Amino acid sequence: MALIVQKFGGSSVADAAKIRNVANIITRTYDAGNDVVVVLSAQGDTTDDLIEKANEINPNGSKREMDVLLSTGEQISIALAAMCIEKMGYPVISLTGWQVGMETSSDYSRARIRKVEGSRIRKELDKHRIVLVAGFQGINRYGDITTLGRGGSDTTAVALAVALKADLCQIYTDVDGVYTADPRLVPTAKKLDAITYDEMLELASLGAQVLHNRSVELAKRYQIELEVLSSFTGNPGTIVKEVVKMEKTFISGVAQDKKIARVVLVGLEDVPGMAYRVFSLLAKAKINVDVILQSIGRNNTKDITFTIPEGSKDLCQQILEENQETLRYHSMNVSTDVAKVSIVGAGMAENTGIAAAMFEALYNNQINIHMISTSEIKVSVLIDKADSEKAMRAIHDKFFD
Amino acid sequence: MALIVQKFGGSSVADAAKIRNVANIITRTYDAGNDVVVVLSAQGDTTDDLIEKANEINPNGSKREMDVLLSTGEQISIALAAMCIEKMGYPVISLTGWQVGMETSSDYSRARIRKVEGSRIRKELDKHRIVLVAGFQGINRYGDITTLGRGGSDTTAVALAVALKADLCQIYTDVDGVYTADPRLVPTAKKLDAITYDEMLELASLGAQVLHNRSVELAKRYQIELEVLSSFTGNPGTIVKEVVKMEKTFISGVAQDKKIARVVLVGLEDVPGMAYRVFSLLAKAKINVDVILQSIGRNNTKDITFTIPEGSKDLCQQILEENQETLRYHSMNVSTDVAKVSIVGAGMAENTGIAAAMFEALYNNQINIHMISTSEIKVSVLIDKADSEKAMRAIHDKFFD
Numbered sequence: 145m146a147l148i149v150q151k152f153g154g155s156s157v158a159d160a161a162k163i164r165n166v167a168n169i170i171t172r173t174y175d176a177g178n179d180v181v182v183v184l185s186a187q188g189d190t191t192d193d194l195i196e197k198a199n200e201i202n203p204n205g206s207k208r209e210m211d212v213l214l215s216t217g218e219q220i221s222i223a224l225a226a227m228c229i230e231k232m233g234y235p236v237i238s239l240t241g242w243q244v245g246m247e248t249s250s251d252y253s254r255a256r257i258r259k260v261e262g263s264r265i266r267k268e269l270d271k272h273r274i275v276l277v278a279g280f281q282g283i284n285r286y287g288d289i290t291t292l293g294r295g296g297s298d299t300t301a302v303a304l305a306v307a308l309k310a311d312l313c314q315i316y317t318d319v320d321g322v323y324t325a326d327p328r329l330v331p332t333a334k335k336l337d338a339i340t341y342d343e344m345l346e347l348a349s350l351g352a353q354v355l356h357n358r359s360v361e362l363a364k365r366y367q368i369e370l371e372v373l374s375s376f377t378g379n380p381g382t383i384v385k386e387v388v389k390m391e392k393t394f395i396s397g398v399a400q401d402k403k404i405a406r407v408v409l410v411g412l413e414d415v416p417g418m419a420y421r422v423f424s425l426l427a428k429a430k431i432n433v434d435v436i437l438q439s440i441g442r443n444n445t446k447d448i449t450f451t452i453p454e455g456s457k458d459l460c461q462q463i464l465e466e467n468q469e470t471l472r473y474h475s476m477n478v479s480t481d482v483a484k485v486s487i488v489g490a491g492m493a494e495n496t497g498i499a500a501a502m503f504e505a506l507y508n509n510q511i512n513i514h515m516i517s518t519s520e521i522k523v524s525v526l527i528d529k530a531d532s533e534k535a536m537r538a539i540h541d542k543f544f545d
Numbered sequence: 546m547a548l549i550v551q552k553f554g555g556s557s558v559a560d561a562a563k564i565r566n567v568a569n570i571i572t573r574t575y576d577a578g579n580d581v582v583v584v585l586s587a588q589g590d591t592t593d594d595l596i597e598k599a600n601e602i603n604p605n606g607s608k609r610e611m612d613v614l615l616s617t618g619e620q621i622s623i624a625l626a627a628m629c630i631e632k633m634g635y636p637v638i639s640l641t642g643w644q645v646g647m648e649t650s651s652d653y654s655r656a657r658i659r660k661v662e663g664s665r666i667r668k669e670l671d672k673h674r675i676v677l678v679a680g681f682q683g684i685n686r687y688g689d690i691t692t693l694g695r696g697g698s699d700t701t702a703v704a705l706a707v708a709l710k711a712d713l714c715q716i717y718t719d720v721d722g723v724y725t726a727d728p729r730l731v732p733t734a735k736k737l738d739a740i741t742y743d744e745m746l747e748l749a750s751l752g753a754q755v756l757h758n759r760s761v762e763l764a765k766r767y768q769i770e771l772e773v774l775s776s777f778t779g780n781p782g783t784i785v786k787e788v789v790k791m792e793k794t795f796i797s798g799v800a801q802d803k804k805i806a807r808v809v810l811v812g813l814e815d816v817p818g819m820a821y822r823v824f825s826l827l828a829k830a831k832i833n834v835d836v837i838l839q840s841i842g843r844n845n846t847k848d849i850t851f852t853i854p855e856g857s858k859d860l861c862q863q864i865l866e867e868n869q870e871t872l873r874y875h876s877m878n879v880s881t882d883v884a885k886v887s888i889v890g891a892g893m894a895e896n897t898g899i900a901a902a903m904f905e906a907l908y909n910n911q912i913n914i915h916m917i918s919t920s921e922i923k924v925s926v927l928i929d930k931a932d933s934e935k936a937m938r939a940i941h942d943k944f945f946d
Contacts, residue, residue: 160602198628202631237609
């Protein structure tokens with residue numbers, strides 16, 4: 145007998161039929177002799193509807209009151225799912241964030257979990273009940289309702305798995321698991337049986353948003369085994385854990401990110417501290433800088449090229465223009481006509497030739513590389529946005545065919 | 546400076562515009578230098594929508610889970626209203642039932658308030674904040690969410706007024722106050738400036754549902770002054786308190802109840818204990834018996850006539866048929882073609898002639914009286930349903946013109 149935490153997202157509980165489907169999965173897990181704790185998100189569009197109601201009244205309402213408002217969405221889901229499971233004749237109970245002692249920081253709308261008190265859940269499991277917990281929400285030291293922000297329900301599930309020492313944390317979603325590439329773009333993409341925490345983190349940061357990084361980081365820290373799987377197909381999913389038995393390929397996935405902008409500062413004075421000055425200005429404005437490339441200077445000047453999220457483009461440009469005098473660069477060039485394509489794999493470090501094989505695939509398809517960036521388990525290239533899908537398929541076929 | 550508890554029902558917070566109207570009333574009360582605690586119901590149809598969602602999944606879901614579900618409605622109202630008041634620049638905070646320590650019995654869906662802990666509200670009032678409280682909900686000794694059932698938010702408001710020793714409890718609704726008769730039926734009906742708790746209780750039980758009896762009983766027990774008033778007109782309402790200065794009329798209202806059935810048991814054996822047997826059977830089935838009339842017997846038999854709520858008719862009939870052998874009555878006659886019309890007034894007891902004046906009004910309009918029932922502050926007559934409105938107007942004109 146194992147203790148299993150399961151999490152179902154908003155699309156998995158969007159209507160009565162989908163809630164019945166989720167109830168079937170939960171009760172099958174219970175019938176197999178497991179203790180089952182389930183985390184649910186708000187139904188489909190509930191959160192958006194509530195935000196719309198709030199905006200109509202006050203688009204700048206306090207985050208505290210937004211959290212009071214939004215936390216009702218998950219509470220509705222757990223009550224409805226509990227009634228569905230009751231109808232099937234199983235013992236079940238629903239619990240809110242404050243009822244399970246999900247203690248968080250006071251940062252309304254993006255609270256961090258501090259501690260899961262958890263005694264109430266244990267008491268209910270001792271009574272052999274299926275326990276449904278409202279995701280995304282907690283309670284701070286003042287007894288006020290908080291919400292966890294993006295990826296909140298995934299994080300709730302992993303935090304409960306940690307607190308209850310669960311054997312497995314299953315994250316149910318609308319895809320079958322983690323793929324070697326986005327199946328909508330690369331028809332030959334294959335589902336991975338397993339992937340390491342680090343690979344998952346790299347893939348998530350590259351735009352393959354199956355799991356939110358916060359939950360993966362938490363699982364990695366406490367070595368909670370995750371499984372990403374579909375609530376619709378019933379197929380086995382992808383296991384995320386510390387060490388994965390090496391398979392014959394050395395990379396676990398190809399991902400792209402098209403929502404980026406490339407900034408080039410031309411003709412910066414070639415003196416020490418120039419890069420520091422540029423990037424500390426951007427850091428102060430909370431602009432995430434990704435790939436950075438600094439050219440070798442000539443005529444006592446050098447160029448710095450870097451990428452940022454597309455949404456930060458205008459702010460970045462404004463900051464750099466305001467500081468042109470102190471930074472003393474000649475000109476600035478900003479383009480959103482680029483994409484980043486990356487390969488990720490824990491086996492990469494011990495294998496030379498992975499990066500070269502990637503470049504070869506791009507060369508064979510006449511795709512020009514603007515920038516290259518590498519880490520222990522990742523190689524990223526910056527290319528023209530128009531080439532992105534072609535590049536994905538070319539690289540994928542090179543490694544997985 | 547006074548402490549005022551205000552309660553707004555679901556129709557008063559149905560949409561953004563109505564919430565703004567409510568926020569205006571609240572902030573005006575605050576600007577007048579009062580401490581303000583506000584109880585809100587769920588928006589318009591929210592509760593019905595949630596019940597529909599539940600029914601689609603499980604029409605027999607447990608009451609515990611229904612309470613988890615339904616309590617979200619009031620939570621949404623307080624968050625939205627708080628954001629509206631924030632926008633107007635006032636200090637405000639919303640609190641749920643568990644946050645204000647609204648401790649109740651464990652009877653899910655119809656919990657009784659046991660105690661209001663209240664320290665959180667006092668703390669917020671000390672910070673000069675307007676406090677918005679979710680009505681209708683509480684928490685039981687197990688830390689589970691409960692709801693108070695019908696009239697719940699009125700009861701929440703009065704219970705808070707008791708716990709906080711409020712100077713006044715204002716119940717905002719969609720009518721201007723308590724009238725001498727239903728203004729839709731009796732165009733000459735007048736609004737009362739004041740009415741006693743007992744009169745209000747009698748009127749409510751007679752179908753003039755402005756305030757729920759639970760909240761009036763609680764207010765009477767702790768001598769909390771109530772005011773019933775409209776959230777739309779801004780007119781002064783009706784004060785409900787222990788003693789009301791006698792006005793020139795001795796009755797405070799005329800009410801009717803058309804949802805009743807009359808049952809006649811003909812030819813019961815004229816032996817002791819027969820009435821006891823009949824009514825203990827009905828009590829066991831939780832059928833509320835109202836007016837009872839027992840004829841003088843002849844030929845060693847007697848007839849018993851009584852009224853019950855229309856909805857209990859079939860059950861009552863079934864029970865009496867099943868027991869015809871032991872009760873040994875000759876025949877049973879059940880009719881829903883009747884209505885009860887009543888006058889209520891605390892001044893009635895010291896004034897003879899009130900009942901006679903009522904009967905005179907009916908006689909002058911050729912309305913036949915089937916049964917009569919009187920109490921200290923009430924006279925009720927049973928008449929044909931078709932005569933009900935005519936009787937209301939005739940009686941009203943007799944006393945108030």
